[in-house]
Amino acid sequence: MKxxxxxxYIADYLAGTAHLTTAEHGAYLLLIMHYWSKGxxxxxxxxxxxxxxxxxxxxxxxxxxxxxxxxxxxxxxxLEGELVQVAERSKANSANARKSHLSRSNLASDPQHTTTIYxxxxxxxxxxxxxxxxxxxxxxxxxxxxLAFLKAAGLADQSKLSPGWYGLNxxxxxxxxxxxxxxxxVEETKLVVQRSTDLKPIAYFExxxxxxxxRQRRPxxxxxxxxxxxxxxGQRRPHKQGRIYDALDGQIALARAFEQTDRGGGAAGxxxxxxxxxxxxxx
Numbered sequence: 695m696k697x698x699x700x701x702x703y704i705a706d707y708l709a710g711t712a713h714l715t716t717a718e719h720g721a722y723l724l725l726i727m728h729y730w731s732k733g734x735x736x737x738x739x740x741x742x743x744x745x746x747x748x749x750x751x752x753x754x755x756x757x758x759x760x761x762x763x764x765x766x767x768x769x770x771x772x773l774e775g776e777l778v779q780v781a782e783r784s785k786a787n788s789a790n791a792r793k794s795h796l797s798r799s800n801l802a803s804d805p806q807h808t809t810t811i812y813x814x815x816x817x818x819x820x821x822x823x824x825x826x827x828x829x830x831x832x833x834x835x836x837x838x839x840x841l842a843f844l845k846a847a848g849l850a851d852q853s854k855l856s857p858g859w860y861g862l863n864x865x866x867x868x869x870x871x872x873x874x875x876x877x878x879x880v881e882e883t884k885l886v887v888q889r890s891t892d893l894k895p896i897a898y899f900e901x902x903x904x905x906x907x908x909r910q911r912r913p914x915x916x917x918x919x920x921x922x923x924x925x926x927x928g929q930r931r932p933h934k935q936g937r938i939y940d941a942l943d944g945q946i947a948l949a950r951a952f953e954q955t956d957r958g959g960g961a962a963g964x965x966x967x968x969x970x971x972x973x974x975x976x977x
Contacts, residue, residue: 700730701776710763718756721746722763726773733777735768742768839876840866846883847893865896874903882906 711719728745729735736742743753746760764770840862849859869879882902886894 697730697733697780700727714759715756717748717752718759721748721756722760725760725764725768726770729768729770729773730777735764735770836863836867836870839870839879842876842880843883843899846880847887847899849893859896862896865900869900869903872904872907874907878906878910879903 711722714722724746725736725742736745739757742760743750746753748756761768843866844862883899886899886902
């Protein structure tokens with residue numbers, strides 16, 4: 695068994711080691727830390743010396759003082775007692791953990807409790823608690839949705855659920871009442887699991903469901919298409935190209951006037967055409 699920490703009662707330590715030199719303090723601490731981590735004392739004086747990192751000269755001078763803290767074969771009475779207590783606590787903690795896990799497994803497989811997803815009400819001494827059948831969707835639909843959610847989250851084994859996941863059938867009924875579809879819940883659950891390295895609480899998934907549902911119900915943007923431009927040969931154009939067209943139209947009108955003069959002849963035709971000639975005379 696690995697021991698990552700060691701109890702050190704500072705007042706007791708200082709009271710019992712006030713006569714040690716600085717080097718002997720370091721050597722003694724190294725010896726008891728080695729004892730604690732290994733669960734057993736050094737097997738010989740040479741091993742003990744190597745643990746302290748002392749030279750042979752230093753070791754020969756400090757050995758009588760250091761050995762006064764230990765029994766024969768480098769055993770330490772107080773450390774032995776502490777090791778026994780730690781072993782007993784570790785054994786008790788393991789037993790409690792197994793008992794707690796067994797209890798959760800039994801509750802998850804018991805159809806009489808709402809700690810499984812197959813029930814949505816709780817029966818206790820006062821009667822029935824929780825949502826009534828009129829307030830939630832039929833149990834079969836909620837159960838189907840809850841199972842699909844667990845499968846998407848990778849939690850098909852209900853015995854591994856933490857207490858925060860119990861009563862999931864009731865949560866699924868609320869999702870149905872809110873309008874969340876089975877496909878949306880499965881898709882968003884898979885996305886959350888892909889983005890996360892650890893299992894998120896149900897509230898985290900519900901936030902993702904609400905965001906996706908709001909995104910789906912967001913109205914589409916309204917766009918207006920401008921009417922097509924109408925071609926009008928007689929319309930004046932304010933730009934440079936329009937002025938060119940106007941000049942061309944004038945020349946065409948002048949040419950038509952000459953044609954009429956040539957065909958009609960007479961004073962009237964001459965008078966009509968003369969107004970368009972630069973000289974003002976009929977030719």
